[in-house]
Amino acid sequence: MSLIVQKYGGTSVGTIQRIRNVAARAVAAHRAGHRVVVTVSAMAGETNRLVALVEELSGGDYSQREYDVVVATGEQVSIGLLAIAIDSLGVPARSYQGWQVRLVTDSVHAKARILDVEAANILADLDAGRIVVVAGFQGVDEHGAVTTLGRGGSDTSAVAIAAGLKADFCDIYTDVDGVYTTDPRVVPKARKLDRISYDEMLEMASLGAKVLQTRSVELAKKYKVPVRVLSSLEEGTGTLLTEEDDDMEQVVVSAIAFNRDEAKITVLGVPDKPGIAALIFGTLADANINVDMILQNVSVSSGETDLTFTVPKGDFRQAMEVLKGPVASIGARDLVGDPDIAKVSVVGVGMRSHSGVAQRMFKALSAEGINIRMISTSEIKISVVIDEKYMELAVRALHAAFELDKDAGDRVGK
Amino acid sequence: MSLIVQKYGGTSVGTIQRIRNVAARAVAAHRAGHRVVVTVSAMAGETNRLVALVEELSGGDYSQREYDVVVATGEQVSIGLLAIAIDSLGVPARSYQGWQVRLVTDSVHAKARILDVEAANILADLDAGRIVVVAGFQGVDEHGAVTTLGRGGSDTSAVAIAAGLKADFCDIYTDVDGVYTTDPRVVPKARKLDRISYDEMLEMASLGAKVLQTRSVELAKKYKVPVRVLSSLEEGTGTLLTEEDDDMEQVVVSAIAFNRDEAKITVLGVPDKPGIAALIFGTLADANINVDMILQNVSVSSGETDLTFTVPKGDFRQAMEVLKGPVASIGARDLVGDPDIAKVSVVGVGMRSHSGVAQRMFKALSAEGINIRMISTSEIKISVVIDEKYMELAVRALHAAFELDKDAGDRVGK
Incomplete structure (x- = not known):
């Protein structure tokens, strides 16, 4: 029995039907005997809609604190819906916002960095047989203000939570089936890698390979979190991020x-x-x-x-x-x-x-x-x-x- | 200098322009020397959109806890946007979700009752010269779960906050200019009342006059909160809820x-x-x-x-x-x-x-x-x-x- 943190991006939860698919995948892992935590982004397009509201209102000059209050709602909707979808498949689920975890960050709104992940509440829910659903991309600062981690921050949330829970795997579901020798859209002969070291992935991420956010790889390396990059569209073994051998x-x-x-x-x-x-x-x-x-x-x-x-x-x-x-x-x-x-x-x-x-x-x-x-x-x-x-x-x-x-x-x- | 709690419903914050109007009204009260707290509902249509997502996903059978997580986002978007709009008019503003106030409720999700309003944080922000923007309709229970108060709960939030802060007035802005002898749509000769007692308003509210939610009037009576029902569309003296004379x-x-x-x-x-x-x-x-x-x-x-x-x-x-x-x-x-x-x-x-x-x-x-x-x-x-x-x-x-x-x-x- 493993403790697995699954992370799904906005496209994977972009429609009600896709949310049902994610729920089914989480429930399958739960029924296979694993303890499952799911981290999700906002439904595709939702963050852009919210940012557009802020921009329309303010013309671009706005309080970053309040920007975070608005955009954090995207993930909040996703976690509530996903928890309901998992519940409806017969496994009890409970959602967590950043402040409920608590996933503590600094106070640099819109680009906050994670300082600490408190694991106790989530572990108690897992012990009670629940699937836990955590909002990606968001946290809370020491003053109790909602913060967001910046675009792509959901990967970082997932790895931070996996580290905090000492998870066996952090599975990042994406629209590609793994990490490639280069972008297949540029080089059609590009090949999928079965494994890649944290250091290599870190260079890849910081160099612009957009499979994973740089900060998430840094965190994975620091806490030796075994990260798997997997496709949310098809079964496969993906690419495992690991220490060098x-x-x-x-x-x-x-x-x-x-x-x-x-x-x-x-x-x-x-x-x-x-x-x-x-x-x-x-x-x-x-x-x-x-x-x-x-x-x-x-x-x-x-x-x-x-x-x-x-x-x-x-x-x-x-x-x-x-x-x-x-x-x-x-x-x-x-x-x-x-x-x-x-x-x-x-x-x-x-x-x-x-x-x-x-x-x-x-x-x-x-x-x-x-x-x-x-x-x-x-x-x-x-x-x-x-x-x-x-x-x-x-x-x-x-x-x-x-x-x-x-x-x-x-x-x-x- | 009075401490005034203003409450605006979903129609009043239904568009970016209307949010600007609400901001202007709050700022005008602030500039007139008052200490101002604004409570708002979700943008018109937003709560229905969120409920529809939950219904589409679940077919009607869902966790009330997670329903609250989803629908509470409506007010969260409103407070962030309104705080930004107030900021842009040159008065610092800060938004509060129910759990940040904290506005403590029981755990009856989707129909929660308010148990306590902690005033210290809001008062500190008012002392610092800020306008405070509070999400209506939502609170937090003793376990740290987000709760909602049920439809119309924003009135109740406003009165509860006014009571907690010992406000001089709780101004409820609506699409009518006061309380009438009966619904003018049914009786065109209906007349606006300048004053009405809590007890009368309580009977009116519980009997279906939809100007104020019953619970909000009960709270107002209990804590002797002077409530004014005012039009958000035109200036006027509205109707004052008060003790009998x-x-x-x-x-x-x-x-x-x-x-x-x-x-x-x-x-x-x-x-x-x-x-x-x-x-x-x-x-x-x-x-x-x-x-x-x-x-x-x-x-x-x-x-x-x-x-x-x-x-x-x-x-x-x-x-x-x-x-x-x-x-x-x-x-x-x-x-x-x-x-x-x-x-x-x-x-x-x-x-x-x-x-x-x-x-x-x-x-x-x-x-x-x-x-x-x-x-x-x-x-x-x-x-x-x-x-x-x-x-x-x-x-x-x-x-x-x-x-x-x-x-x-x-x-x-x-």
Whole structure:
């Protein structure tokens, strides 16, 4: 008997009939002897409807606290309906809003981070033979205000709850049947992975593979939550997120990820003095803008340098705006930005023990005439920033260069 | 500087523009120096939409607890939007759900009764210069489950909050400009009352005048909350609910109320033994069915009697169903029911000190050839049950007979 947390997105609960299907799946797991907690998003379209109400009313300038009050209702409707649907199949169910769990977050409304999940109430309901249904995407702060975790936050809720309950599995049901070597819409020969390490998935998620939200993978890694990515449309084994093992390290590159949701900003002619970077990135942090890649060339003699970084495309204008003052105050030469970029990355834990990956990557891009604007590496990935218009070409070239359409054992130079 | 609780129904917050109007009204009161708490219902149509989702999913058989989780979202959306609208007019606002107040209720889901209103949090926000926006219709039980108060519960929320805060006024904004001598749709000559006593309003509300919910008037009377019924569409002084004074007692009959939402049930040939009534009404209470009028003829020699009472029309079938067993078990002769009835009542605190009201009432009905099926009296009202088809005729006849179209001072035999 396992304790399983199932998570279903908005499409999976988008109609009354689909809610019945989710209920049937939860009840099947319950009848198979498992203890079942289900986390759900708002019915598809509902969050957009609620956000539109707020936008229409306010013209975009509104209290984030009250925004959260409004949009949190989407998940509240889903949990009530799903609990009723499960009840009607003969298994008692009980719904939980974030404040009822309690799933405690910080007070950064609309983008809150989970601080704690109290497990006692849910465990008591499971002990009583109930299926527990928890609202994804929402929590409560220490002042008792409703918070939301930001788009995609339901994955994070599910993993946090799985961690808090020490669940055996956290099953994320999606509209794909697992994690692929790259997006099959870009590369039709892309292959499903049976397993992927947390670190690889983390790189994939942060690089824009939209199967799971980055924060949910971070949490899964931190608490070693076994996450399965499964299809809500068909039976299958999906992809298991797990810790690395020896087998995995035999594979040099597992996947190609890409992201066109970032923009590039460069501060030109930065005086080479301490405290400058802290001012730039402190300004962005104060505006709640996440910075992804950061590059700074070492200054040799001029006493000044260029600082380049990427931010989410949606925050690009605001970032350029808030940086004007600091950039002027430090005496930098100019502030320039480019939103028309894409990031393409090769990912694999095997890179740690294999060389030549970078070389093979740059060669493949060069063969297609693609100019590289930025390079960034970690232990298990190499990312390049290129012009957005070459993105799909680059992904296909790299997928072929690393023979990801073949079984791992059949690859040359694996 | 007064502390004012304003309550707006679903129509008043039915569109974004109307929410802005409500915000403007609250802000105007705030700028006039008052401390303002606003209680709102769900946007018009929203509760019906949510109930329809539950019905579609369940076919009518569902967990009341989860029903409350779903329908409580309607008010939650309203308070968030209204707080944003008030904010945008330059006055800080903060929304409260029932569990945040906390507005504590019993655990009878979908029909919960208010047990306590904790005032501290709201008062602190008022002290900080904020307008407070509270979700009507909802509370939280001692187990932390969301409850709803039943249709019309927002009036009750408003009065309960006004009582808890010791507010100077509880202003109920409606689509009418006050309380009338009877429904102007039935009697075009009906007149608006400037004042009405709690007791009269209580009779009016329980008799089906739908301006205020009965429970809200009971609460107002209990805690002496000065309630004003006002129009949300036009300026005006409305009708003030207050304690009786000498002036009021000069008026024999204040208003004619009517109600076609009840059904009549008779248990025929009831053995005249102790405990029978307790069994019948205990059964109905267990099924959460409210009984309104009760009549029992004194048995003289037969050793049996007939017991007649009225229940809400919506509960008629269920009442007939649950009574079958008890009626058989006590050896009563038969159980008969009639849903096609109406109740018409004359109401006035002056009745206490004037005689002849019943006579005048029965004479007026008789003159129209209307047969009386049941009679029930209290200190300040006389109600008759008649066939539903004669209801409007009866109301018009009584309104004329008591000269309610004239100023109180001009009436004959006042």
